[in-house]
Amino acid sequence: MLDFLKPPIQTFQDFFFLGGRTVANLPRRPHYGDDIAMQMDIIGVGSLPIVLLTGFFSGAVMALQMSRALAQYGASGQVGSIVAITLVRELGPVLTALLVAGRNGSGIASELGSMKVTEQIDAMRALGTDPLQKLVKPRLIATAVMLPLLTIIADFVGLIGGYLVAVPLLSLTTSSQYWNNAYRLLEYNDITQGLLKPFLFAIIIALVGCYYGLRTTGGTQGVGRATTQAVVVASIWIFVTTVLITRIFVNL
Amino acid sequence: MASNVTPVLEFKDVTVAFDANTAVDHISLTVRQGQSAVILGAAGSGKTTLLKSAIGLVRCDSGHIDLFGQDITVLDEHALYPLRAQVGILFQEGGVFDSLNIEDNVAYPLRNTIHLPEGEVPGRVLETLRFVELEHTLEKYPSELSGGMRRRVGIARAVVTEPRLCLYDSPTAGLDPITANTIMALLVKERDLKKTTTVMVTHRIQDGQILANFRYNPETGQLEPAAGSQKADLHTVFVVLRDGRLVFEGSEEELQSSSDPYISKFARR
Numbered sequence: 196m197l198d199f200l201k202p203p204i205q206t207f208q209d210f211f212f213l214g215g216r217t218v219a220n221l222p223r224r225p226h227y228g229d230d231i232a233m234q235m236d237i238i239g240v241g242s243l244p245i246v247l248l249t250g251f252f253s254g255a256v257m258a259l260q261m262s263r264a265l266a267q268y269g270a271s272g273q274v275g276s277i278v279a280i281t282l283v284r285e286l287g288p289v290l291t292a293l294l295v296a297g298r299n300g301s302g303i304a305s306e307l308g309s310m311k312v313t314e315q316i317d318a319m320r321a322l323g324t325d326p327l328q329k330l331v332k333p334r335l336i337a338t339a340v341m342l343p344l345l346t347i348i349a350d351f352v353g354l355i356g357g358y359l360v361a362v363p364l365l366s367l368t369t370s371s372q373y374w375n376n377a378y379r380l381l382e383y384n385d386i387t388q389g390l391l392k393p394f395l396f397a398i399i400i401a402l403v404g405c406y407y408g409l410r411t412t413g414g415t416q417g418v419g420r421a422t423t424q425a426v427v428v429a430s431i432w433i434f435v436t437t438v439l440i441t442r443i444f445v446n447l
Numbered sequence: 448m449a450s451n452v453t454p455v456l457e458f459k460d461v462t463v464a465f466d467a468n469t470a471v472d473h474i475s476l477t478v479r480q481g482q483s484a485v486i487l488g489a490a491g492s493g494k495t496t497l498l499k500s501a502i503g504l505v506r507c508d509s510g511h512i513d514l515f516g517q518d519i520t521v522l523d524e525h526a527l528y529p530l531r532a533q534v535g536i537l538f539q540e541g542g543v544f545d546s547l548n549i550e551d552n553v554a555y556p557l558r559n560t561i562h563l564p565e566g567e568v569p570g571r572v573l574e575t576l577r578f579v580e581l582e583h584t585l586e587k588y589p590s591e592l593s594g595g596m597r598r599r600v601g602i603a604r605a606v607v608t609e610p611r612l613c614l615y616d617s618p619t620a621g622l623d624p625i626t627a628n629t630i631m632a633l634l635v636k637e638r639d640l641k642k643t644t645t646v647m648v649t650h651r652i653q654d655g656q657i658l659a660n661f662r663y664n665p666e667t668g669q670l671e672p673a674a675g676s677q678k679a680d681l682h683t684v685f686v687v688l689r690d691g692r693l694v695f696e697g698s699e700e701e702l703q704s705s706s707d708p709y710i711s712k713f714a715r716r
Binding site: 270274309310311315317318319320321322323324325 | 455498504524525528531534536538539540541542543544547555556559562604668
């Protein structure tokens, strides 16, 4: 009767099994440093232009939107703190993660999916290489290191975007007041959740991408399906996780 | 073939199922040292699954598989690596790594499986690529080669470690007859020069007949028909699978004299 529950539970179980084995593999040799460096380059350096652009414009649009609302309360001078808090706590981590999920989560799923359907994963196992060690571990480490760094960069250029709108464009506040407010209002609590979130999102993006890639079946059509699933599932989990983390930090 | 010759690979009542589909259904089969086994069957008859289960790439749901005398069904993935290092396998899709050039592809098992000293790797790679007549492609990537050439790279990678057992999954699938014959000539050459035990999965009886009736002459560098005792020395056994079940096991003559309509489809060219 409850047969319809079987596939999602099975998927959940397989996903945690993959995650568990990958984490258990972290200290184990070989570490494939070259692969980690290459993935860091693809995920980190490769995503930089789009993260810079998105971060900048999200900060700018935030300042624009807030300018009217804050003016109603005569609090235009607070624009720096509003932009800083929104970016560091929420927009920076979530937007960056969604971009990386779309760009790299899909890339991971399609690359591993293609390898699966062309029997390269089987070949790897037949030649004595553990695909979790060689393919999943480097992608997990690279994403977990690069996503928090990308988020910090996105937060910073977002603040610059907000500054350009608030100070030179709309003259809502002075330069020193904007940066002072932005700096003063940020607490360790904000910084912690602003860095914890991208770290958890990175784990989700890398593992979901690898999971859907490694279970690909059905030729090239299957690769397309795996790629779409990886992006959709990772995006949903990013939103679910951000709500859970925010709920915990709001109570702290 | 004398039954006292050591079995290299032994399937004992093996069943493999994917969800509700039984891909391999209670198959028992023994492949002995020096023997060639030709596994025939229609698409979806379980040939590839059976071949992959031989080295634990696919786990069986029941039964036992002995590889070099060791039951692999009780071993975990890492414990299987030393056994897999003694087996060369050619995949139907090639399984050649897209991200590596041909030299690194062929060197992969030398570096990662048998851990050959780095100084000896280039010589061994060149020698093996010469064996498959692809020594001019060292720097190329798989995407730059034709289907037949990629298959030959796959063969080079399978045999570069001089394995005791070679598994070939549909080595001639999707190739033109001339390239298919070149590939089969390579398999016979590998078997006869290195005395490798060979298991080949195919749906083409012609491939099996080449393996059963030809031998490699090192003096002329050509294949020539094996006659009399030479043919008996080749020890080729034919197996036919149907819907995951083993429906025939015997010699080429027995295969051709079978009256079963399914089996006789494979027996005739």
